[in-house]
Amino acid sequence: MFYAIFAALALVAVLVPRSVHAQAAKDMMIERGRYIFAVAGGCACHTIPDGTPHVGGRAFPIPFGTVYATNITSDKETGLGSWSDKEILNAMTKGVRPNGEKLLPVMPYEAYSGMAEEDLKAVIAYLRTLKPARKETPRLKSWLPFSRSLIVPLWLKLFGRFSTPPPKAPKGGIERGRYLVDHVSLCGDCHTPRNRLGAPRRARYLAGTAGGLLGEPISNITPDKRTGIGEWSRDDIADLTLTGFKPNLDNVQGLMEEVIEGVSQGYKNMTREDALAIADYLKSAQPISNKIN
Numbered sequence: 001m002f003y004a005i006f007a008a009l010a011l012v013a014v015l016v017p018r019s020v021h022a023q024a025a026k027d028m029m030i031e032r033g034r035y036i037f038a039v040a041g042g043c044a045c046h047t048i049p050d051g052t053p054h055v056g057g058r059a060f061p062i063p064f065g066t067v068y069a070t071n072i073t074s075d076k077e078t079g080l081g082s083w084s085d086k087e088i089l090n091a092m093t094k095g096v097r098p099n100g101e102k103l104l105p106v107m108p109y110e111a112y113s114g115m116a117e118e119d120l121k122a123v124i125a126y127l128r129t130l131k132p133a134r135k136e137t138p139r140l141k142s143w144l145p146f147s148r149s150l151i152v153p154l155w156l157k158l159f160g161r162f163s164t165p166p167p168k169a170p171k172g173g174i175e176r177g178r179y180l181v182d183h184v185s186l187c188g189d190c191h192t193p194r195n196r197l198g199a200p201r202r203a204r205y206l207a208g209t210a211g212g213l214l215g216e217p218i219s220n221i222t223p224d225k226r227t228g229i230g231e232w233s234r235d236d237i238a239d240l241t242l243t244g245f246k247p248n249l250d251n252v253q254g255l256m257e258e259v260i261e262g263v264s265q266g267y268k269n270m271t272r273e274d275a276l277a278i279a280d281y282l283k284s285a286q287p288i289s290n291k292i293n
């Protein structure tokens, strides 16, 4: 009896601090994930403006139909609740669902393939905390048969560009800015024009377009002095990223406003340090003359 009690106490002594420790580590991971989610613009595409947060259903036009952003809450049947971490990771970085189905590259998995593992793990831990909300995602509408099984792999073969993630996310400087612009905040995903098949025109990196993803004009954010943001200071660029206000006190609208405001979290929750790293990287990019509007 004495030994049994002693053994039980010893076990408690060993286990409790460990689980307290594990919980603290998990909380820290979720906090980190919340930050990455903010820097990723609150994954705003997965929310219909003014709709229920994160339940998807938002329509995006593709060259052969319409695709709908999915429910990313932890609902077990219609969201990610029953997916493993590895399954979420595969969807985010390879574009493959647990059942092997291919995601349309409207979901920027090519860009996210360059996200550091520590950031991906953290953002997945945060996703798990999104309150479950039941909403079935509408099915892909496409006039091309076998869009997922044949067209997506073909498209990726022609245009896909996956990245090798850095072992750790760069901590500061222009390298940090490049990492955020290309693999987390995805400024280039919206600000780089696409060809008629929806593939980015890489020679026009960040040069804007009169007709973006939703048909709206998207600014040239290269440092071209006349048609881009070459005259903006690094603080001007950081201010816009954090508040939506331009140096002339006009404010941005549409998708740009959405990613700054975010859903739960957005660019507005970014540290000034990160916003300045983004600004410094944009200032170092190739200037391209392209007048929008």
Ligand code: HEC
Binding pocket: 041, 181, 185, 186, 187, 188, 189, 190, 191, 212, 216, 217, 218, 219, 220, 221, 228, 229, 237, 240, 241, 246, 251, 252, 253, 254, 255, 256, 257, 259, 267, 278
């Ligand atoms: C979801 C799409 C999207 C993403 C992601 C995005 N932008 Fe934008 N951005 C836009 C749109 C659309 C506009 C035009 C808004 C308007 O005209 O009011 C814009 C406008 C801007 C402008 C204003 C330029 C000007 O001349 O007025 C700047 C600067 C800018 N974005 C920087 C960024 C940076 C930096 C990032 C990444 C941290 C980023 N954007 C990510 C869609 C996006």
